[in-house]
Amino acid sequence: MHEFALMQTVLKLVEEKAQAHGLVRVTRVKLVVGKMTMALPAALELAFDALGRGTVAEGATLEIEEREVRLACPACGLEFSPELPHLGCPRCGETAPRLVQGRELYLDYFEGEDAG
Ligand SMILES: [Zn+2]
Structure with missing residues (x-):
């Protein structure tokens, strides 16, 4: 369950930032999650609910934007979304493309509310 570890890090950051901005309650949190992280949105939501209890982010809405995996071919320069598990370049067959997103x-x- 590495989603719990990831979410622990995210919530710690939210708490620090909320405090820095004088927020007493966080109402909405948005995460960007690349598919290469193998983190499942449903598991992240579960972790968010469980770990958020008792924190400034308790009851907040979690929004997750999933990013597709994007690769760039070092041989011909093509940028493409791989059809997993095949990672090779569809144009020239290069087998070791570079990860550019994911x-x-x-x-x-x-977003949150301040005391005033
Ligand atoms: Zn190529």
Whole structure:
């Protein structure tokens, strides 16, 4: 369940940032999750609900934007979305393309309410 570990990191960041901005409650959290992370949205939501209890983000809406895996071919320059599990370049057959998108997992933004 590496989603729990990932979510722990995200929630810690949300708490720090909420505190820095004087927010007493966080209402919405948006994450960008690349498919290469193998993190499942349903498991992330579960982790968010479980770990968010008792924190500033308790009851907040979690929004997840999934990013497709994108690869770039070093031989012919083509950028493409692979048909997993085949990672080779569809144009020239190069077998070791470079990952350009899909391994990211980050906090995009969050919204909340301040004390006033
Ligand atoms: Zn190629």
